Amino acid sequence: MASELKSLVAELTNAVNRKQFDNVNTLLTRAKRTLLLQNALIPTSSTDPQLLVLARETLELGALSAIRQTDAPAFTRYYQQLQPFYDLEREANNTLDTKTSQRSKITGLYLLLLLSSGDGTSFHTVLEGLVEEASLKERNVEDDPFIKYPVDLERNLMEGSYDKVWRETNSERVPSEDFALFSNVLVGTIRSEIADCSEKAYPSLPISNAKNLLFLESEGAVMEFAQQRGWTLRDGRIYFPVEPEAATRSEKDILVASSSIIENAIGYARELETIV
Known part of the structure; x- marks a missing residue:
């Protein structure tokens, strides 16, 4: 079952990268059904770590696909589904492989979505959690370019420095193509x-x-x-x-x-x- 799922995730990755969204949606349905049968969509301490990694990758690919299809509600649902996996990553005795995790990127995109929709309260709630986590590790949350980008935009918006926001959304400092999709908003x-x-x-x-x-x-x-x-x-x-x-x-x-x-x-x- 794990090998079948691994093959599905590889196909899904290719389809997302090629923006073949009809195929993406079909593969997502198949992958999530397989994960559901293995009780891996909600992580527990008894779940096979290899399955957890594949489940996380599936949900992350779903989130990125939603962004590229400008489907904000779907992206938000994937973000919420990913939180139990990301909670595991934060645990000190974590056995979940984080090498392929896109937590930073997904979280940065979610912050940008909140900023674009004018939800400042939720933006700061998420950011405060990230700041606290970074401080416990003696790090600065803005050392992460995926997080720094929406934080800088929010700061400039609050200052009324709209020229700076315009420059940021049209500069090489945009962390990835997915972030650039929010420019028009x-x-x-x-x-x-x-x-x-x-x-x-x-x-x-x-x-x-x-x-x-x-x-x-x-x-x-x-x-x-x-x-x-x-x-x-x-x-x-x-x-x-x-x-x-x-x-x-x-x-x-x-x-x-x-x-x-x-x-x-x-x-x-x-x-x-x-x-x-």
Whole structure:
């Protein structure tokens, strides 16, 4: 049975790497059924360590396949199923082979998923556990590039340094192709934040400036985005809706409210213009 499962996992690895997702889903079903018959999907102290390794590899491949198919709920389920295996890895008397473990990568991807979905509470809960574990081993959690990447992005987002987030998601520092899949989601978050701040900071903006400010590829994309937000387009400018409470505030107060965010974004927009 173990040899059959090992062959299945090898086929599954190949299919995931080739992004043959129809085949992946079929192989995952077969592998999980085999593991279920061996009572290996939930690890226990009496389970054959070789089966545990194959079960962990199967679930990790399922998680990576879910990410590559942009199926966040499926990825989350695989992440949760993997936690008992990762708990075993943390035990001092662990007999589970960790050489092939992708725990670090899967955990980093989960942190990035939480960050992309705006779940800051869960993000920090997971991160605190990792920090505590690293400190017990006299290590720094950010020594791990898979963990450091989402942590840096979260820090920059909290600071309003959206230009830094944009650079990180488009740089060689992205740990792997799987992490790059979140770029559009994160940039969408950035764009929404900048749009919110722009509405508070300015009565209007030229469409040409808004293109770089909002990290959009064309003025046509700006106009489409503006219509989705309910902004008014007139004479080459975007006019933001005026909130009733904002009408009584001075222009200086409005500008101060979001100055750091807007300055960072505009600074990056100017850099883009220089590069182009």
